[in-house]
Amino acid sequence: MKTLITQLGLGIISVSIFLTACNQAPEGKKHANWADSSFRSDTTVVDTSHRPTELCFFRLKGTSSKDSTFINLSILGNRVTGKYSWIPFEKDSRTGTLTGIKRGDTVDVVWHFAQEGIKDTLRTVFLLKGEQLKQKPFSVNQQTGRQFTDDKSAFSISYQKTDCSLQR
DSSP states (O other): OHHHHHHHHHHHHHHHHHHHHHHSOOOOEEOOOOSSGGGOOOOEEOOOOOOOEEEEEEEEESGGGOEEEEEEEEEETTEEEEEEEEEOTTSOOEEEEEEEEEETTEEEEEEEEEETTEEEEEEEEEEEETTEEEEOOEEEOTTTOOEEEOTTSOOOEEEEEEOGGGGO
């Protein structure tokens, strides 16, 4: 009789542990935190089945169109990552990564780049409408000599869409 009571008690404990575990919501996967503190979040990602939209653009300019710029954007929801490479003919290039957000047609990112061995960042703003990508030009702060994006500027730099496999 004592063995039967012990087994019955263990069975009740096992069932209650099982039911408690079944009633807990599964923990969702956490997304990676962005480098920029304004994008940090511990929000649980619910739907991981969507793939980011990959868009690639280029621009040729300068003498004989030898200066080139390549931009790759990866957009998932309102999150944007990518690559930006500015390659002027016979000058030092500026290449790096993009991280930021998309609000409507506006893509607001921080360009983390290296040029002449020096790492730096530069806020960059694009307008994305269908197959077109336009950018606000960089201005120079006369006191510091640093470039910046002036929010009052028009989207005056245009890029052509290209096949992303050509940039890899």
